[in-house]
Amino acid sequence: MQIIDRNNFLVAKKCIDALFKYLGYKNEIIEFLSRKIEYANNLNGDNWNLNLDLNGRFLRFNLGQVYCIQITSLECLILCMRDSLPLELSKSGDIEFRGYNKKLIVQSSDISSVPDCLVKVPNSIGCVIKKRFDELLPALEKSNMQFIEYAIRNTNILPQMKCTHSVGAIDFISVFLERDLPNPNFVFSAQKNENIVLRNLKKISESELKELALSKTDLPCKGHTKITMFIRSSYVVELSKRLANGICQDCGQFAPFVSKITNEPYLEIHHICPLSEGGKDTIENVVALCPNCHRKRHYG
């Protein structure tokens, strides 16, 4: 299994599509998840993340130090507060409940025989819907939101969790739902900045842009939060796009579509030697590619 780049849209799309290929209910689950992300972000934009596993095995929405929704190719596990679950679900057999007795997993469709799922959240119970998925998912909504409220107020995200957030997954869900989903505050700043900077850069001349692209130190800045995240030079990105003039530099074809955000031909800027491997953030080390060729560069 290969290690993936969590911040890349295409990589995230590939992983998430693969998870849902077996699991199903893609629309329902992504809608459910996105509402919870928006809810958590409104409560506290610094205390959640969306973690896409480095091997693409799961997508996990975390609040503070605990998980809340975990999607694998086999199941969608939703954490709820047992007191606020609709009573008729507690023995119906349609939901499998999950808890832990010390480290031992306990699963049953009878909620009364299942202990709490998380020590840090009293009353918490894991729920996996087994039957009538589209009917029962909305029934978990309220109880899952109460879990979110408790977890986000009573536990705190760890620094090492911050760097497992997947901007690529957020981008993917935003495109999938055609609405902008937030990233946690700690992620950026910088990502948001890049979009603002890029918008402003449209106005400056090519010679000015070349000067700026050269003037920047050729080593990428590291973000100033505790997490290591490489901030690409917006000058290099913009210059590379301008020089490509809408043409993919691998296949020579015109970009396949126009970006809804920028209204320009959609090309992606690829670092030939990745920043994470010490590659320089210079115009010589980037190419502007169509999404297909970009995927080929990464996966052959």
Ligand SMILES: [Zn+2]
């Ligand atoms: Zn191409």
Ligand SMILES: [Zn+2]
């Ligand atoms: Zn790339």
